[in-house]
Amino acid sequence: MATAKTKQKILKTFLKLLETHPYDEVSLPLLAEEAKVKLSDMRSAYASKLKLVAAFYEQIDTSVLEERDEDMGDQPARDRLFDVLMTRIDTLAEYKETVRALRAAAQKDPALALDFNAIEVRSQKWMLIAAGIDVAGVKATVVSQGLSIAFGRVLDVWLDEADEGMPRTMAKLDKELDKGTSFMKRLKGVESAAKRMRSFLKKAAQGRNHRRRRGDETEDDSADFADEAPAGA
Structure with a gap:
């Protein structure tokens, strides 16, 4: 061992x-x-090498969680997430060439890209938790997947940026989070519409069941009346 x-x-x-x-x-x-x-x-x-990649991501996740700025708690969710993701990029700085190699490998091999994506999505779920953004269930997977794709675009800019101040990287992250905020609003609208539809269908089903029960009771009453009616009536 x-x-x-x-x-x-x-x-x-x-x-x-x-x-x-x-x-x-x-x-x-x-x-x-x-x-x-x-x-x-x-x-x-x-x-496997995939286990090593997962261990690398876990190491980065842990470092980001340890560096989380708890003073950001009263800031808007978008600002908290921006801070967390910039902390992630800062943590990745010493592994820049490693990240470049991993992204190059994923671009060459679609199957490997899917494997890496699963690891990235798991990491981004932790980044959302670090930012205090509460999502669960299917929504958590959708949001984490979207964030993984967005962060990948940010990494591509970061890998090509020599300026230590990272103005292009921060601008790209800003832009991606703006798009993500817009997506979340649309997702919330879809969820609200779906909730209203579920409520409508539930009430419709309850109405059908109620009418069916009343129909059954009417048939029973008619049968009882027929049984009690005098012969020849």
């Missing part, structure tokens, strides 16, 4: 290799060799 120290060593080596190697060239045997661990320890620690 690989220790926590061994797992961290493997992950650190993996991220370092991605700075100079394409994702598809970083094999598990190469990683074991570079990390100076046995393949059995590699298997115990991470069964």
